[in-house]
Amino acid sequence: MRTLITVILSWFISSFAFSQEETKETIKDTTKLKEVLVISRHKLSNYRQEKTLSSIDDYLEKAINVTMIKRGNYAWEPTMHNMASERMVVTIDGMQIFGACTDKMDPITSYVDVSNLEKVAIGSGQEGTENGHVIGGGIDLKLPTSKFNGSGFKSGIDLGYETNGNYKTTGLDLEYTGNKFFISTDGIYRKSDNYDAGNNQEILYSQFEKHNISLQSGYKFSETQSIDANIIYDRATDVGYPALPMDVSLAEALITSLTHYYNPEDKALKSLETKLYFNTITHIMDDTKRPIVPIRMDMPGWSDTFGFYSKAELMKNKHHFTFNLNVFHNKSLAEMTMFSNNPNESDMFMYTWPDIRTLYSGMFIKDEFHFNDNESLVSSVRLGYHNNKIAKEVGAQSLQIFHPSVDDEKNRFLISLASAYQLKKENYNLSFGLGYGERAPSVSEGYGFYLFNSFDNYDYIGNPNLEDEKALEANFSFKQNFNDFEIGIQSSYFYIMDYIIGDIVPNVSSMTIGAQGVRVYNALEHASIFDMYLNSSYKISEGFAINATVGYNYGKGNDGENLPLVKPFSYFAEFNYYTSKFNAALQLDGNGNQSNFSSQYGENETAAYAILNLNFGNAFYGKLGKTILKYGIENILDANYSTYADWNNFPRQGRNFYINLSLVFN
Numbered sequence: 068m069r070t071l072i073t074v075i076l077s078w079f080i081s082s083f084a085f086s087q088e089e090t091k092e093t094i095k096d097t098t099k100l101k102e103v104l105v106i107s108r109h110k111l112s113n114y115r116q117e118k119t120l121s122s123i124d125d126y127l128e129k130a131i132n133v134t135m136i137k138r139g140n141y142a143w144e145p146t147m148h149n150m151a152s153e154r155m156v157v158t159i160d161g162m163q164i165f166g167a168c169t170d171k172m173d174p175i176t177s178y179v180d181v182s183n184l185e186k187v188a189i190g191s192g193q194e195g196t197e198n199g200h201v202i203g204g205g206i207d208l209k210l211p212t213s214k215f216n217g218s219g220f221k222s223g224i225d226l227g228y229e230t231n232g233n234y235k236t237t238g239l240d241l242e243y244t245g246n247k248f249f250i251s252t253d254g255i256y257r258k259s260d261n262y263d264a265g266n267n268q269e270i271l272y273s274q275f276e277k278h279n280i281s282l283q284s285g286y287k288f289s290e291t292q293s294i295d296a297n298i299i300y301d302r303a304t305d306v307g308y309p310a311l312p313m314d315v316s317l318a319e320a321l322i323t324s325l326t327h328y329y330n331p332e333d334k335a336l337k338s339l340e341t342k343l344y345f346n347t348i349t350h351i352m353d354d355t356k357r358p359i360v361p362i363r364m365d366m367p368g369w370s371d372t373f374g375f376y377s378k379a380e381l382m383k384n385k386h387h388f389t390f391n392l393n394v395f396h397n398k399s400l401a402e403m404t405m406f407s408n409n410p411n412e413s414d415m416f417m418y419t420w421p422d423i424r425t426l427y428s429g430m431f432i433k434d435e436f437h438f439n440d441n442e443s444l445v446s447s448v449r450l451g452y453h454n455n456k457i458a459k460e461v462g463a464q465s466l467q468i469f470h471p472s473v474d475d476e477k478n479r480f481l482i483s484l485a486s487a488y489q490l491k492k493e494n495y496n497l498s499f500g501l502g503y504g505e506r507a508p509s510v511s512e513g514y515g516f517y518l519f520n521s522f523d524n525y526d527y528i529g530n531p532n533l534e535d536e537k538a539l540e541a542n543f544s545f546k547q548n549f550n551d552f553e554i555g556i557q558s559s560y561f562y563i564m565d566y567i568i569g570d571i572v573p574n575v576s577s578m579t580i581g582a583q584g585v586r587v588y589n590a591l592e593h594a595s596i597f598d599m600y601l602n603s604s605y606k607i608s609e610g611f612a613i614n615a616t617v618g619y620n621y622g623k624g625n626d627g628e629n630l631p632l633v634k635p636f637s638y639f640a641e642f643n644y645y646t647s648k649f650n651a652a653l654q655l656d657g658n659g660n661q662s663n664f665s666s667q668y669g670e671n672e673t674a675a676y677a678i679l680n681l682n683f684g685n686a687f688y689g690k691l692g693k694t695i696l697k698y699g700i701e702n703i704l705d706a707n708y709s710t711y712a713d714w715n716n717f718p719r720q721g722r723n724f725y726i727n728l729s730l731v732f733n
Contacts, residue, residue, distance in 0.1 A: 102130055104187040117652065117682035119697050120227040120236045120727045122257075123176045123184070123208070130189055131557070131600050131616065132204065134634055138714040139308040140232065140262055141275040142177035142318070146712075148192065148559055149596055149622050149633045150203035153509040153567070154536070158198045160210040160297075161342060161376055162324060163395040163427075167350035167368035168315075169419050169511060169518045172308060176208070178301045178320040178348065180279040182225075182238055182253040185211040192540045192559060193485035193502030196449045197391055197431050198376075200481045200506045202538045202563060213285040213295045213328065217246040223731045225255070231701075231723035232262035232273070250284040261307070264718035265707025272307030272314055272356070291331050297324045310714035311521055313352045313366065322346040337380045345373040361580035362408060368401035368420065385438070391431040398458075399423045399510045403517075417578075419518055421462020423510045426454040429481075441491050445500075449483040453507045455531070457514065465516050466531060469572070469587055473531050477513075481505045481535065487542070495547040496555075502540040508533045512567050512588045517578040520569075522631075522714060523586075523669030526577045527569055530588040537564040551606040558599040566594035566624060568668075594630060597621040615640040621663075631668040635661040635711055647686070654680040661711040673716065676708035695729040 104126055118125065124143040128135045135143035136151070147155050157175040158164065166173040188207045190197065195205025225238030235258050242251035257277040261269050278301070285295030299322040306315040324344040330337070352366035374395025381388040401420035407413065429451030437443045457463045457475045466473045487500030508530070511518055515529040539562045546555035569586030577585050600618040607613065618637040622630035636659035643652035657677030664670035682699030705722040713719060 102132075102189040102191070104130060104189070117680070117684075117697065117699060118227075118725065118727050119695055119729050120225055120238070121181065123179060123181060123187075126181070126187065127176065127206070131602075131618070132191055132559070132598070133189065133206075134712050136171075136632065136712045136714065137717075137719070138172065138310045139275075139306070139717075140259060140270075140273040140720075141277070141303065141306050142173055144171050144174045145176060145206060146632065147189075147195075147203040147206075148561060148598055149620055149630070150561075151632065153512060154202040154506065156195070156199035156201050156205045157208070158205070159208045159299075159322060159346075160324065161198055161207060161378070161391075161393075162322070162344040162346065163199065163372055163374055163393075163397070164320075164322065164346045164348070165370045165372055165397050165399060165510075167348040167370035167399070167401065168318075168352065169366070169368060169401050169515060170311065170313075170352065172306075172311070172315055172352065173318050173348070173350050176206075177303070177318065178322065179208055179299060180255050180257075180277075180301070182240065182255045182279065183208075183210065183281045183299055185209050192500075192542060192561070193447070193483055193504045194487070194500070196447065196483045196485065196504065197389070197433070198393065199427075200429075200449060200451055200453075200483055200504060202504055202506050202536060202561065210297055211251070211283065213287075213293055214244050214249055215246055215285070215287045215293070216244055218244045221731070221733060223729060225727070225729045227725070227727040229259075229723055229725040231720050232259040234259040234262075234725075236727075247287045248285070250282075252280070252282045254278070254280045262723075263721050265702070265705045265721040267721070268707060268718065270309050270717065272309045275303060275306040277301070277303040291329060293328045295326050295328075297326070298322070307356075310717040312357070312360070312519075313354045313364070314356055315351065316353045316355070317349060317351040319350075320346060320348045335381050335383050337382055339377070339379045341375065341377040343375045345371075347371045363406040365404045365406075366401065366419070368399075370397065370399050372397040385436055387435040387437075389431070389433040389435075392429075393431075394428040395426075397425040399425070400459075417465070417516060418459055418462050419516050420510055421465065421514060421516065422458035423462075423514050424456040424458055425510070426456075428452050443489050443491075444486065445489065446486040447484070449481075451481040453479040453481055455507070455510075455513060457531075462514065462516070466514065466529065469528050470530060470532055477531055479507050479535060481507060485540075494549075495545070497546075498542075498544045500540075500542045502542075503538070504540065505535045505537050507535060508567060508588070515588075517585075519579040519582060520586075520669075523569075524581070524583045525569065525571070525586045526579050526582050526584070528572075528585060528587045533567060533588060533590060534565045536567050536590070538562065539564075546602075552603070553605075554601070554603045556599065556601050559597070561596040563594045563596065564592070565590040566592075568624075591624045591626065594622065594624045596630065596633070598634075610644050610646055611642075612645075613640070613642050628667050629663045629665040629670075631665040631670055632712065633663065633665075635659045635663070635673070648688075649686070650684045652680075652682050654682075656680065658710055664711070670711075671716070673709060673711045676706060676710070678706050678708070679703040692730065692732040695727075695731070697727040698725065700724055 190205045223240040227236035238255040240253040281299045287293040303318040326342040329339040348370040376393035378391045405415040431449045433447035483504040485502035489498040542559040544557035570589040575585040604614045620634040622633035660675040661673040685696040687694040701723040
């Protein structure tokens with residue numbers, strides 16, 4: 068492995084050195100490899116974003132390489148390239164934030180709302196390492212940029228209703244912008260009852276209620292320096308999870324940051340951004356609303372993170388450099404109390420995350436080098452120091468039952484490398500990239516203690532002695548334009564070494580009543596994951612267009628077994644009509660049957676499905692502002708179906724009529 072790393076590092080350095088040639092040619096643009104989803108509730112939604120009041124989950128699911136694992140009607144877990152959240156990093160405006168639930172019921176995306184964000188940047192594979200070490204990729208939820216345009220007061224109101232689940236959404240925005248000072252605040256409220264699957268099948272425990280409030284303020288010291296402060300408070304209550312044995316009584320987050328911007332004029336240094344941040348999360352699982360359970364349990368969890376980053380962008384001749392120094396400290400603590408049904412027996416208490424402290428410091432460097440107007444080479448490296456410490460002595464003692472040589476502290480040095488060549492011509496684009504990445508085991512993989520996985524019905528034990536997971540990656544994309552017709556293909560391949568996954572431990576009793584046994588996190592020697600998507604669009608006339616996408620995915624371990632949660636053959640087609648004030652779209656969305664499932668990890672064959680959606684949008688402009696109206700029907704034929712990503716095959720929503728209204732006042 069050291070030889071392999073040396074070879075890759077030498078290749079990276081040589082490509083980086085090659086790009087240092089001196090030139091006087093001016094850079095006209097910058098290559099951007101990341102996919103960007105624009106989020107704005109005050110504009111007609113872009114392609115495939117049919118609701119102005121969609122949740123973050125709905126927006127992310129439109130990205131080609133992203134799939135959302137659903138355990139209920141709320142807080143879906145994002146995955147990339149068929150890799151779960153452990154193999155990717157999700158940040159909020161570059162800030163590290165970690166969920167407080169051992170059962171992944173609170174992904175980072177659940178603690179923000181569309182009202183908080185301006186856009187979402189998605190970096191595939193090693194292109195997503197700017198904010199951390201990843202295997203599958205990175206998602207950065209971008210907050211609105213500072214504004215000092217002197218436009219004065221603005222306000223907006225949002226109203227939404229959906230028939231399925233009696234789902235209601237209400238939002239309010241207030242903003243004042245001066246030449247040197249701005250302040251904006253917004254709030255959004257969402258509430259849903261149980262929804263119905265196809266054929267009027269009520270899905271119990273699928274309700275939720277959510278409040279989100281944010282405040283952003285900034286002050287401009289000069290033309291080159293400014294500062295802003297952000298606060299986001301998010302609170303969800305009475306959240307049901309039909310695919311799990313427990314619900315959530317509280318998921319609460321406070322996210323704060325203070326950012327300084329320096330943008331010098333006419334210098335090589337184009338920007339310097341430094342952010343200090345702190346966030347705290349409380350998450351409480353309970354089963355008090357379940358009528359029949361073998362034993363009552365309380366499972367609270369807490370996650371506190373503070374850190375900073377300093378990011379600089381420099382342009383020199385044909386080079387565009389990005390430097391990002393980031394440091395964070397996280398505390399993850401979770402516990403479980405099992406209440407005995409026998410008054411003569413004592414209740415049982417344990418730490419499921421025994422107060423794990425994570426300290427990370429790292430440096431990211433990227434060079435976008437332009438050979439000419441059409442060709443560029445983007446190379447990046449991330450180096451990081453990662454330290455885990457078990458703060459609760461009882462936690463180390465518990466893990467020593469399974470791992471006698473457990474130390475209470477573990478240090479790791481991580482490296483990520485990537486380089487991509489991109490060619491842009493008038494009628495076609497071509498890119499090819501290679502990468503190597505490493506990641507440390509997650510808190511659950513390293514230190515979790517009797518974490519029940521209802522997907523395969525096993526209790527899981529962490530392994531502090533796991534090796535770093537490592538991956539080689541190759542990606543390719545090509546797009547060709549033929550006047551009004553466009554066709555493109557993109558593909559990625561990952562060869563993952565020391566692939567972390569659970570192994571059954573014989574003759575060990577489970578803690579959860581009804582569980583089949585115990586698995587301890589271990590590693591396959593290697594695993595392979597491949598995906599390929601073919602995209603096409605045809606502009607029939609000035610207002611009519613057709614878009615279509617088909618995808619193929621594959622994943623196997625070195626033991627020949629299928630990897631879990633790998634997407635089957637998928638397809639999407641859309642026929643849309645649009646003008647400046649009206650748009651309409653008919654969509655067909657579906658998957659083939661999941662025949663290559665992983666029975667070893669609790670999967671079964673998922674039947675093929677296809678659903679039809681119809682959506683419309685209107686924009687009205689007046690002296691006071693504008694009105695955006697979005698309305699439509701989802702699952703027109705009321706199909707009863709579930710996908711491979713629906714935990715324990717619980718069905719998705721049946722027919723749903725919706726309407727979103729946004730009023731924006733100038």
